[in-house]
Structure formats: structure tokens, C-alpha cells
Amino acid sequence: xxxGVLAVQGDFQExxxxxxxxxxxxxxxxxPEDLHDLDALIIPGGExxxxxKLARQYNLIEELRKLSKTIPIWGTCGGLVFMAKEVGFxxxxxxxxxxxxxxxAFGRQVESFEQDLFIDGLEGPAFPGIFIRAPVVKNVxxxxxxxxxxxxxxxxxxxxxxxxxxxxxPELTSDDRLHGYFIAMAENPK
Amino acid sequence: xxxxxxxxKRGHAQMLKGGVIMDVVTPEHAKIAEEAxxxxxxxxxxxxxxxxxxxGVARMSDPGLILEIMSCVSIPVMAKCRIGHFVEAxxxxxxxxxxxxxxxVLTPADESNHIDKMNFKVPFVxxxxxxxxxxxxxxxxxxxxxxxxxAGTGDVVEAVRHARSVIGEINKISVMRTDELAxxxxxxxxxxxxxxxxxxxxxxxxxxxxxxxVATPADAAMMMQLGVDGVxxxxxxxxxxNPAARAKAIVQAVxxxxxxxxxxxxxxxxxxAMVGIGISQLPxxxxxxxxGW
Numbered sequence: 001x002x003x004g005v006l007a008v009q010g011d012f013q014e015x016x017x018x019x020x021x022x023x024x025x026x027x028x029x030x031x032p033e034d035l036h037d038l039d040a041l042i043i044p045g046g047e048x049x050x051x052x053k054l055a056r057q058y059n060l061i062e063e064l065r066k067l068s069k070t071i072p073i074w075g076t077c078g079g080l081v082f083m084a085k086e087v088g089f090x091x092x093x094x095x096x097x098x099x100x101x102x103x104x105a106f107g108r109q110v111e112s113f114e115q116d117l118f119i120d121g122l123e124g125p126a127f128p129g130i131f132i133r134a135p136v137v138k139n140v141x142x143x144x145x146x147x148x149x150x151x152x153x154x155x156x157x158x159x160x161x162x163x164x165x166x167x168x169x170p171e172l173t174s175d176d177r178l179h180g181y182f183i184a185m186a187e188n189p190k
Numbered sequence: 191x192x193x194x195x196x197x198x199k200r201g202h203a204q205m206l207k208g209g210v211i212m213d214v215v216t217p218e219h220a221k222i223a224e225e226a227x228x229x230x231x232x233x234x235x236x237x238x239x240x241x242x243x244x245x246g247v248a249r250m251s252d253p254g255l256i257l258e259i260m261s262c263v264s265i266p267v268m269a270k271c272r273i274g275h276f277v278e279a280x281x282x283x284x285x286x287x288x289x290x291x292x293x294x295v296l297t298p299a300d301e302s303n304h305i306d307k308m309n310f311k312v313p314f315v316x317x318x319x320x321x322x323x324x325x326x327x328x329x330x331x332x333x334x335x336x337x338x339x340x341a342g343t344g345d346v347v348e349a350v351r352h353a354r355s356v357i358g359e360i361n362k363i364s365v366m367r368t369d370e371l372a373x374x375x376x377x378x379x380x381x382x383x384x385x386x387x388x389x390x391x392x393x394x395x396x397x398x399x400x401x402x403x404v405a406t407p408a409d410a411a412m413m414m415q416l417g418v419d420g421v422x423x424x425x426x427x428x429x430x431x432n433p434a435a436r437a438k439a440i441v442q443a444v445x446x447x448x449x450x451x452x453x454x455x456x457x458x459x460x461x462x463a464m465v466g467i468g469i470s471q472l473p474x475x476x477x478x479x480x481x482g483w
Contacts, residue, residue, distance in 0.1 A: 007445075008208070009208040011207055030445060030449075047230070053227040130197055131198070133288070169201060172197065
């Protein structure tokens with residue numbers, strides 16, 4: 001199992017360390033040539049405007065769009081923003097996920113928070129949700145399944161076939177269930 | 191739902207990793223920085239080079255200016271308060287800045303005490319010259335560290351000295367016997383618990399950026415290769431001939447810090463770098479990095 005982590009900016013090292021602990025080989029992706037022979041790809045948290053611009057400068061946007069048709073891709077926080085079709089700002093987007101996203105939907109950093117979550121498809125106790133200047137999904141297309149909602153039905157985790165996206169940061173926790181869920185998506189591509 | 195936890199404060203800095211934080215003094219600068227790919231901006235009335243030239247007491251910027259900058263970009267906005275000036279920090283928290291830099295670039299308000307940063311919901315970044323200073327700041331609640339360098343000079347030598355010092359000391363403690371760590375903690379004036387944690391992780395418990403004197407893409411990439419998590423650029427961008435091009439080049443250099451071909455490409459045709467002041471010409475009394483206790 002080889003999972004690429006988009007490494008242009010953000011907490012890609014945290015995702016790599018998490019996957020390595022689960023005995024998964026990781027590749028830091030900065031250029032199109034780093035995308036060979038991957039079983040799946042993670043787009044980490046970070047500044048979505050920065051990630052988008054750096055991806056565009058080195059021709060990663062088209063390559064990632066092509067890849068999204070063949071392997072599982074998971075975006076966390078800024079990664080969710082980058083995958084979305086519409087975010088209400090003029091910034092480079094992959095547009096591979098049929099969702100409309102609101103950036104910084106809970107406010108600025110002083111409003112960042114931790115909250116227990118119950119996520120469709122995860123067994124066991126609540127999942128520790130870490131929300132940092134987090135986005136939410138405002139609208140979903142018909143092929144998008146909602147996996148988790150919090151306060152007044154705000155959508156914070158979604159899946160569209162081989163694409164997974166979360167507003168929060170499992171890579172900052174010690175709970176490996178969502179990484180396990182994603183690895184299972186890569187092991188059994190549908 | 192819990193706000194202001196250590197996890198979300200430190201976590202925000204983790205989202206800035208691999209990025210460039212740029213000093214800006216106007217909303218126009220902030221837009222240029224965001225367009226270039228900055229992962230955050232530091233809102234200021236004057237960049238450090240101008241603080242040096244201006245002299246006098248350097249204080250927190252006008253909250254009105256900071257709010258104006260916050261309203262015109264979507265990326266995080268940081269602002270500086272004086273060392274020990276907890277009321278400036280309260281004001282910055284009240285207006286909702288995303289990070290406070292308790293900074294030696296401003297004139298210190300307290301020559302013994304730093305701010306008790308645990309009391310705030312907003313996270314703080316603090317400067318350091320060595321591991322002891324970094325761990326003292328973390329013990330006070332800093333959620334992010336930056337090596338100080340010498341701000342407003344355009345000379346990278348102090349940034350290198352401080353980064354090498356912190357990283358070198360971490361390497362040293364990571365191979366020490368556990369019974370040696372207590373004596374070492376005492377020697378560097380740092381809490382033993384944090385020395386132990388750092389030795390075990392082989393890195394600081396929080397994100398560590400480089401600052402103070404970075405003026406070129408090569409400077410930024412060098413700091414990254416030395417092992418920092420990202421870079422602050424103060425005067426180096428907006429005191430140069432072509433800020434937009436230089437800002438964009440430094441952002442690319444931090445991402446592709448290990449790729450000399452790309453570094454060569456982005457270093458071309460950037461125009462004049464900031465003129466700068468060699469550290470050897472700077473009298474001890476004008477050095478900012480010595481502020482901090």
C-alpha cells in the first residue's frame with residue numbers, strides 16, 4: 001500500500017507519520033512526477049489558497065483531477081476546500097467533489113474548537129473532532145453521502161464514491177479509525 | 191464543544207507548516223501577500239527595517255489598521271504585541287486576530303516577565319535563540335516558536351545561528367541518557383518535563399519557524415533544509431524592488447526547498463533584494479534578538 005500526501009503546504013508530515021505508524025508507505029507529492037503508482041492520495045490541512053496556487057503553478061490540478069477518477073482521495077479541512085466545486089472565493093480548486101463549501105464557517109482562530117463526533121461507518125466511541133478555522137459543507141450534490149453533522153445540522157464529513165472529505169483533523173488525534181476507513185477504501189476500490 | 195484548547199492553538203500552527211508568513215503594513219500589501227501564496231500575514235504599522243530607522247518606542251499597531259487588513263484577506267492574520275504587555279495582547283484577542291506574536295521587534299514592556307499565554311484563547315508565537323528560551327516560552331503557553339534571527343537586517347546569519355542552535359541542542363539531548371536530562375534542563379533554564387518531551391520526539395513540541403533576516407528564496411530554502419517548519423519574512427519582501435515576484439518566489443522556494451533546479455528557476459529576475467545591514471556593523475545595543483528572558 002502506497003499513499004501519496006500532497007506536500008505543497010500544510011500538515012502533510014502529520015498525515016505521513018500517522019500512515020507510517022499503520023505500516024503504510026507514504027510519498028510526499030510536490031510535482032506531477034510524484035504521482036506514479038499510488039493506491040490513494042491525501043490532501044492535508046493547510047491554507048487552501050496557498051495549496052491551490054502551488055498546485056496550479058506546477059501543473060498538479062489537471063493531474064489530480066485525472067487521478068480522482070481512478071484512486072481514493074481524502075481531503076482534511078483545507079483539503080476539503082480544495083476538492084470542492086464552489087467555495088465563494090476566487091481561488092484555484094480541483095472541483096472534483098460535488099459540494100459547496102463555506103470557508104472559516106465557525107469564525108476565526110479564537111472560535112476553533114474540539115468536539116466529540118459520531119461518524120457514519122465508524123464503530124465504537126465518539127471520534128475526537130478537532131476544528132481549526134474549519135470549513136463546513138453547505139450543499140451537497142446527489143451522489144454525495146453525508147457522514148457526519150454537528151450543531152444545527154452543519155455537515156462536516158462527506159463521501160462521494162472514492163472521494164472522502166472532512167472539516168476536521170483526524171491526523172492531529174491518536175484515533176486511527178478514519179485513517180483505517182480510508183485505507184480500507186484504497187484496499188477495496190469500487 | 192471546547193474552544194481555546196492547547197490542541198487547537200498548537201494545531202493552527204501545524205496548518206501553517208511548509209508556508210511563508212509575510213509582514214504587511216497596508217491592505218494592498220496583504221492582498222499581494224495572499225495572491226503570492228502566503229499562508230498567513232503579520233499586520234504591522236512598520237516593517238522591522240523601518241522600526242530600526244524610525245527609532246523611539248515601537249508598540250502594538252493601531253487595531254483599526256489590523257481590522258482593515260483582516261477584512262481584506264481570507265488567510266490568517268497575526269499581529270504583534272510587546273514582550274510582557276498583556277493588555278496589548280488582550281486587545282488583539284478582542285479584535286479577533288488569529289495569532290499573537292509576543293515580539294522582540296517591538297520595545298519590551300517588561301524586562302523580567304513574558305505574558306502568561308495560558309490565560310488566552312488566542313494562540314501565541316514567541317521568538318527564541320536557543321532551546322532553553324524556546325522551552326521557557328512553551329512553558330508559558332506559546333503554541334508556536336520562531337527562531338529570532340535579527341529582524342530588519344536582511345542578513346540571514348543570525349537566523350542560521352539560532353536555528354542551528356535550537357536544532358543542534360535537540361540533537362544533543364535526543365542521545366542523552368535520561369539521568370543527564372535533569373542536569374541539562376537546569377543548565378539551560380528549561381522545565382525538565384519539556385526537555386524530556388523534546389528529547390523523546392527529537393523535535394520541539396510545537397511548530398518552529400525561522401525568522402529575522404530572510405531576504406531571498408535561497409535564504410528561505412536554506413532555513414527549511416536546516417530543519418525548520420516554515421519561514422517568516424519581514425522586511426525582505428516589501429523592502430525589495432519587486433515585492434509581488436519576490437513573495438511568490440519565496441513561497442515556491444519553501445515548498446520546493448530540496449529541489450535546486452526549481453530554486454534556480456524561481457530565483458531568476460527578482461530585481462533588487464533589500465539593501466540590508468550586515469550584522470557585524472550593528473552595535474550590540476541595536477540588536478533586537480537579545481530582548482527576551
